[in-house]
Structure formats: structure tokens, C-alpha cells
Amino acid sequence: MLDWLWLVPGLPFLGFLILFAGQGKMPKRWTTLVGVGSVGLAALVTLLIAVEFYGTPEAALTYRQTLWTWMEAGSLKPGFSLYLDGLALSMLFVITGVGFLIHLYASGYMYEDEDFPRFFTYTNLFVAAMVMLVLADNLVLLFLGWEGVGLCSYLLIGFWYRDPENGRCARKAFIVTRIGDTAFAIGLFLLFRELGTLDIQDAMSAATATWPRDSGTATLIAVLLLGGAVGKSAQLPLQTWLPDAMAGPTPVSALIHAATMVTAGVYLIARTHVLFQLSTDAMQLVALVGVLTLLMSGFTALTQTDLKRILAYSTISQIGYMFLALGVGAWSSAIFHLMTHAFFKALLFLTAGSIILSVHHQQDIFKMGGLRKALPVPFATFLVGCLGLTALPPTSGFFSKEQILNAVWSSPTGGQLIWAGAVLGAFITAIYTFRMFFIVFFGEQQTEAHEHKGFKFHVPLIVLAVLAAVGGFFHLPLTSALPHAGHDHVPLGVEVTAIALPMVGVLLAYLLFYRQIPALRQLFETGPLKSLAAFFYSGWAMDWLYDRLLVKPFVALARWNSKDLVDQLPAVVSRGAALFHRLLSLSQNGQLRYYVATMALASLVVMAVAVYTG
């Protein structure tokens, strides 16, 4: 059964090829069948592989499948092989399982769209690339998948390309992540130069053998890899693209910008955790990035009014938790949170999609209101999602977040201050989550809503709701793939605080946005807090800052340069080459005697060289 591993990336890729060849001329039913079916089959294969995988003894939980070796020239053997271990398998669950549900949902959501086949072409390619990223056994292949998902993300954010604004958002996402990718690529080159291998497992064992703890090189490479992860996972300081990425269709937001691609950074760090373990500084940096991001984006989410942007900021914040977990060495907790987050965030996005569709593409939460009655199923599933996001027991989010918070408390790279930040983040999460919930579903109904019913809409929502509710009881096969974080017992007070604060947050949100207590509202709508809220609303003015600091100067430079300097060099080269050609052409005059004379002269030179310098 493990031999079928290649089918997991292969099937979606085949789907992509079929849809691509179909050129959008296939009947919609066929498109649906291919687009959704390929991912569904991949999920099935993953399940079958998992069954066998769980059956084997814990220590032997790795499997390598070499599909082909491209060429062997000297020591360089760029190959194409897949590597499966517990970590990869956990990721496969999320990608194919959640991916399938989202595809199913999208087949209903996107049905009316004129570019329906193009949508599935892109998403199938995305799933193939993402699986490739996860299963890659060498860093080149991983980079290929990494760029592949980036490309698909770009294509899908700009899916409705007729609106130039969407194109701008897509470009922004592409360029901002590109900054991280550059760092990542430099890190790869450095790693190859230092260790001479790009095979991940070899590189990891070579790293421990080569570098001492806290070696400068290891730290540098780890930080460069972190740069790539930060770009892809929308963490500080490269987080600005993700809210704008919501310009894409909602299933895309669920699939790429919540459940899978944005967690690739987390996967990358977990995959190269050996490298990070070598460097306390790098770990500390990861933890700091995580906690700062989760706080910043939490505060921003608090002030947003666009339903999808709230969810986007909350995604950034939740990935911040994962980074925090990585930073404190709670590797498996990070992946666990990755999974539970995929469940409840995909659920929230899909439900949000249903809501938005029902109210005629209205995304402002203050223009919805009171949708509880009109949309019973979305109401129920959204509630489950919110509970998961808030991490209230016994939902899946509770288990994963609790693990993380406990690890932070007891870790050397964590500590009490960071723990306090993380708990504050959880508190804020509760507030903004239920602010959104109460405003959307309670209060006066601002607009009429038509629920989209049907199998394709409800089944994914309900399945995801169940997963979000009970996903915390899953056991991921991570013990052999990732080192176990030492579970020191934390004081009872600490644990209770961590559990209680979100509940207080929910209560606060209830008071503020359900009961709408005037005194409290007054507080927020006047004075310094109002301007603070405006500051938060702008995403801590990061976009403004980047625009002034980087984009504008760069554009000015490019404009200034577009006619002069840089063009001159290629022009000189091409003119020089043409001149060279003309000079040489003179020698080809077709005269036989001239040819013979040249040959004789050249032979003389060769013989003279051979004799006199020999």
C-alpha cells in the first residue's frame, strides 16, 4: 500500500493535466468529477496508507520512494523521491482530507462562475504542489513545491482578474512572499555549500555532526529558512499580504490561506527542526516572531469590519501560535495545532462563504446582523468554529492551544513573559471571535438572506464541524518524526488562567456586542482608544509604512532607471555582439585560396607553439 504513495501527488496532478487539456470545454459535471474526484481519491489513498502506517512499529515509521534519479554527474544527484514519516503523513491528512471537503464545497460555491473549470485546474495543481512540498525528500524538490503553491496562490487570488484591484492583491501576495523565498533560497545554497547535500535527512544528520551548539553558521541558515517560513506563513514582518489575499474566492481562502499553504512555513521549520535545535537564538527568534504576530494581528482583528479580513487576521494570529510552539520546542504541539486550526478555520471560512453568498456578496459584518434564523446550518457550524478558535473545552482548539501554552511556560526559550503574551492573545481571540459571531447572527437583521442549501454546501460544513469539535482527540503519529517536548508540569494556577481567560473574553464580547452596554461602548468610541482602534484597524499601519519605506522609493527608482542606466549595458552587449559578428563575417569570403592560406598560417602557428613552448 505504501507503494501507492506517488499517487497522492500524482492524482491531483493528473486532474490538473486533464482539466488543463480540457481547456474549459468539458461539461461541468465532468469538470466537477475530475476536479473533486482527483483530490478525493488522493485522500482515500492517504487514508489507506495511514492504515498501514499505523500498523507498523513506531520506530520504523519512515518510508522512502524513489521515483527516478534525473542524472548522476559527479556527486550531484538531483533525484525525485518521496519521503514519508509521521510529520508528512499528518500534513497529508490535512491537505487531502480538508482539501477534499473544500473542493466539494467549491464545486457548489463556484458552480455559477463562468471560469468554473479554470478554478479546479488551479486548485488541483495547488494540491499536487502542496503534497509535493510535504513529501519532498530533498530541499530542491521542496523548493519546487514551495514555489508551485506560491504560483497557485497568485493565480487564485487574482482569479477574478477582471477587477484590477484583485490583480494588485495577487501581485502583492506574490512579491511579499518572494522576499521570504529569496531568503529561503539563500539559506538552501548556504546549506548545500556547507554540508554538500540537499537531502533533508542527510543534511539534518550532517548538521548535528558538523556544527556545535549555537554555531554561527547554523543560526544564520536557520534564520534564513525562518525568513522563507515567515513570508509563506504571513508572519511578522511579512504578514501584510494575507488580508489582501482575501480578494480570491472564499474556498481558496479556506484551502490556501487558512488550512494548507500558509502553514507551509510551520512545516518547513518542523521538517528542519534539527537545525533550529542547534541554535537557541534562532529558536528564540521564532518564538518572538510568533508571540508578536499573534498579538498584533489579534488586536487588528478586533477592529476589522470585513468578515473575511477578520478571519484572515485571526489566521495570522493562529499561525503565530504555531510559530510560538515551534520556538519553544513543542514541535508536535505546533503540528497538532496546525491540524486543529485547519479544521476550525476551514470551517469558519466555508461558513463565511455561505453567509456571504446568502447576503449577496456583502462582507461587512455590520451590514449583516440577525442571521440566526435565516441561516440555521451556518449558524450552528459557525458557532462550533468560533468555539474551536476561542479554544473553549472540549473543542479541538482547546487541546492544541493548551499544549502550546503549557510548553511556553516551561520552555527556556519561552518563559513567563511570552506566556503572558500568548494568554493575552487567547483572551483577545475570544473577544474578536465572539464580536464577529454576535454581530453577524444577533441583533437586528440588516439585509435579507437566502440560504444556499444542498449536499455540496452542507456536507463539508457538517463534517468539518464534527472534526473541529472532536479533532482534539486525534492521535497524530508524530512521536518518531519529531522530538518529544518535555512535559513539565505547570502550576495549577497557570493552567486555570489559560483556560479561564478566553471564557472571560467571551463574556466581555457578550456584554459589549450582544447586550451592547452603553458605558463600555462609550469607552471605545471616544478618546484615545478610538484612535488606537483606528491604528489597529490599519493593521498597525504596516502597509502604510512599507508603502512609504519600500514601495514608493522602489517605484521611483525603477521609473528613473527605466530609460537610462540599466538598459545601456544590454544595449552595449548586443551592439558589441553584432559588431563581433560582422567582423567575423568578413573572414568568410568564400575564396578558396584565402581559406588555404589561413589554414597554412594557422598550422604554422600551432606547430610553432608546439615546438617552441614545449
Added chain:
Amino acid sequence: MSYGASLITHLWPLVLFLVLVIGLISLMLAGPYFLGSRRNARATGEPYECGIVPVGSAQYHVPIPFYLFAIFFVIFDLEAVFLFAWAVAVRETGWAGFIEALVFIVILLVALLYLWRLGALDWRTFRQKRDRASVLLR
């Protein structure tokens, strides 16, 4: 006697011969210049051809298939050269040598056959062949 001296002893008849030859030729070329009369008539520069006035230019194509000559030379003369070499050692080479010589001769024979069928032995020009064919057709 030194090497140089012996060289001179051996070579002096040759040197004398060369000197005599050059002297004789110079005499023959220079003699008419002094002895002959100089008259410049209309036909003086023309080539002498038994008293008949020549017609046309001397420079025109004569169709001699040199490439064919070369091939025939290879077939007949070189064949003889190689066979002569074989004939000297015919006892030593034995049957193997005989077979090899046979192969060699057969290949050349095939080439001859080919040339014959191609009309290489027919030395008429294309025009002559064509005229002949048209005569036969009439």
C-alpha cells in the same frame, strides 16, 4: 678523405652536365634573336598549322572524363601492383592469401562491371549518344 671532398668527387660530373645543358639552351634561345629577321605582318603572331589559317580559339572544352581515367587506373594498374606483391609471397600466404586476393579481385571486378554497365567504356559524348539514339529511333 673527408666527407665533403668525397661529395665533390662524386658530384662534379653532374654539375658539369647541368652547366652544359643550361649553356646549350641559352645558346638556342638567344641565337634566333641575333640571327633571325624581324618583320611584323598581319599573320606573324598566329600559330602555324600546316599553312591553314586557324579558326576559333584554342581554349575550348574537350570532354575527357579524367575521373573515369583515375578509376580505370585504380582498377587495372593498382590491381596489378597488389597482385604482384601477392605473387612474390604466394607460397607463404597459402590458401588464406589466395582467398583474400580473390576477394580483392572480385571487388575490383564488380567495380569494372558497374562502370561498364554505366557506360563508362563508351567514350562518346552525351551529344553523340543522343544523336545516335535519335537516329535509331528514326
Added chain:
Amino acid sequence: MTMTELHALLPIIVIAGISVVLMVMTAFFRHQRLASLITYGGFIAAAVLVAGQTGSGPQQATPLLIMDEYSRFFSLVILVTSLAATMLAYDYLRRSDVFKEEYYILLSLAVLGAVVLVSSNHFAAFFIGIELMSVSLFAMVGYMVQGRTRRAVTLEASVKYMILSGVSSSFLLFGIALVYADFGVLSFSGLHSLLGLHSTSSYSQIGAAMIVVGLAFKLSWVPFHMWTPDVYEGAPVPVTAFLATVSKVSVFAIIVRFFIESGAFRLEALVQALVWIAVLSMLVGNGLALLQQNIKRLLAYSSIAHLGYLMVAFIAIAGSNLANTNLAVEATAFYLVAYIVMSLIAFGIITTLSSPERAEEAETLAHFRGLFWQKPGLATAMGLALLSLAGIPLTIGFVGKFYVFAAGVAGQLWLLVGVLIVGSALGLYYYLRLIMEMCKAPDTEPAISREETPLENRVVLSALGLVLLVIGIFPNGLITTVHAAVAVLR
């Protein structure tokens, strides 16, 4: 001669047999299809015989010829290439208004020369092989003349090639004579303990230089390349295809063997001269191709450049490190195969597009403008060949160039590697220009014939295209074969 020797020589005898049989046949019964089938059959039979002997160890057949893995590999390459080139020529010949059967006689003689050449390890066989091949090629280059202007060009090319080849052969022969005068040895391995040591006199140094000059002409290394564009342009395309592949590859194969077995790499000054020849070949070849409008001339210049790339690996053999030397020899062998595949496709497509009945070769850019829209299959194959020539990944040309590059880097030939990069960059321009031309909207009056591509051409071109891609993606099979083939050269 023993039976084992005879057995080893059997492929050569079969090839010689083709020409004899064809001569008899032509004498009495002219039939192009039959002649072509006999030629195919002979090549296939010889190839099967060679392949059957693979792995049976080296076999010296008479003091002149050696049948080892290296010569078998290249004999096989030559036979398969010739088979493909002959098949591509069939339709072209059929449509032209000349004697057709003689082409097959001349071709099989040239192949005989090439196979003898790659199997030789003695100057006598070496010279016989090279001359047999060249003399047949003189006639082939001037073959099939139709149309007044075209005839003038073709005959001019033939005469040029004959005279210049004569000059180069005289250099070669004189060089051999000088080496023989110095050592009294004609076999390559016999020279190994003599050539390039301190006792070497100027005689043999000049002799080796003259041999290199003679071969440099055949390989069109700069500055002995002058004939190449004129002859490539003047010769009928199928002949150009043969000339560009078989004659180049066989001479290169034997120069590698000669240099390794005779120890000529120890002549440091000569190797230094070769470095400059390589630099010139890469720069001048690409520079001349840059703005060239005639496709046949363009490919001629590009072949000069490719032979220059090959020299990088060839010179890398001179290194002292054994592993690097092996890598370099492998690189030359691999690149030669790659070069054959790409050139054969390119010339094969020109052959297919040409109309000999109108005395017109598809050699101008106009013939290729908009080809993608008119003949997508041919245009795709041509595009692949050009991409491969340019060294774009996932084609055989990339793997070959990468191999050469690796050999150059391992041998620390930084000058050559640098020029290789510059040359490749220049190359990219003119190959892509041609691809762009093919993608343009077609002219209203297409310059190419509207005829259906003949089956034979389609089969050969798709097979070659497949090889180009498959080896580009899975090069390991060929690498292993090449590795085994060159292991005998010590």
C-alpha cells in the same frame, strides 16, 4: 587471420558487402526502394553484430583494428545515425531528378570508413578510414545537382571540400610520417612509452601538431573551419546531415582514443594550443551564427561552436586526477551522442521541408516563418532540437552541456568554462530567434511545400525527438552505457 579475428571484423565486412552488392545491383537493375532497403538491412545487420559482441572484451583484429567497448559503442552510434540519416534522405532523393542508387553506395562506403576509423588503433587504419570517408564525401557533397544556380553552389562546395581536405590530409600524413621517422612505431599504444616524454624531439612534436591540424580541419575547429559553412550550404541537406554527424563524431571519437592511448596529452604545449583553439571555436562559431540568415550556414556555425564545447571536455582529459579524467571522457562521449541527436533532427527537418524537385532547400528564415501553424509536428521537433542545442533543461543537450561543464570545472579549466558560458549565452540568442520565427503568424504565401510529411521521416524524427526528451529526463541509462564504453581507454 584467425576465426575470432574474422568474427570481430564481421560488421565491417557486412558494411563493405553493402556497397559491393549495391554496385552489382545498380549495374543491372536500378531501383531506389530496393537499394535503400539493402542499405537499411546492412546497417541493421552490422549494428546487431556489433551489439552482439558487446561485453565480450577487447579483440585486436590484425594489428590495425581493435574491437573493444569504445569502438563498439561508436560503431553502433555511427550505424544507427547512418540508418536514420539514410531514411531521412529517401524522400528527398526520390523527388530529385538524378541517379539515386549511387548515393547508397557512396554512403555505405563513407560509413565503412567511419567504422574503420573509430575501430583503428594504428595509423594505417586510421588514415585509410579517414580517407575512405572523406573521398566518399567529396562525391556526396557534389551529388544531386539540379538547377543551374544550385548546381554551381554544390559543385563549388564539392571542389572546396576536396581541395581543402586534400591539404589537411597531406598535413595528417606528413605528421604521421614525422612521428614514424622519430620512433619507428605506427600503433597508438606503441607510442605511449615514447611520445611526450623528455626525450621527445622536435620531429615528433611537429608531427603531433600536424596530426592535430589535419584532424582539426575535419572537426572544423577554428581557424581551420573556413570550409564548414560553404560546404554545409552547398551540399544537399541529407548529405549535410551525414557530414555534420557521422564524420564529425567518428573523427572526434578517434582523436580522443589517439590522445589517450598515445599519451599525446603529455605534450603540454600542444594542449595549450588546443585550449586556444577551443576558445576560438566557441567564440567564433557563436559569433558567426549570431545574425546569420541562412539556416544551413547557421547550423554550420553552431556545429563549430558545439565542437568547441566538446573540446572543453577533451582538454579536461589531460588532467592528472583519474576520476576527473574519466568524467571528462564520459562527457565527450555523452555530448557526441547528444550532438548527433539534435543535429540530425534539425537537418532532418530541413530535409523534409526542402523541395529538391524545384532545386530549393529550406534554408531561409522564410521557410520557417509560421511553421508552428502549418506543420505543428515538425515545428515541435525543430523547437525541441533548437532548445536542446541551446542547452535548455530536460533535453539531452542540457545534460550533455552540464556534463561538459562539470568536466571543465573538475579539471579547473576556468578560462574554458567561462568561454563556454559566454558562448552558450550567445547561442541562446540565435536558437531562440529561430523558434520565434516559427511561432510568428505565417506568411500568406507559405514558402514550404504543402505535401504530407513522408512516413519514413515522421518515424525517424519522432524517434529522435523521443530520444532527445527521454534521455534529457532519464539520462542515467545512457550515462551507464557511456561509462562502460569509455572504461577501456587507459
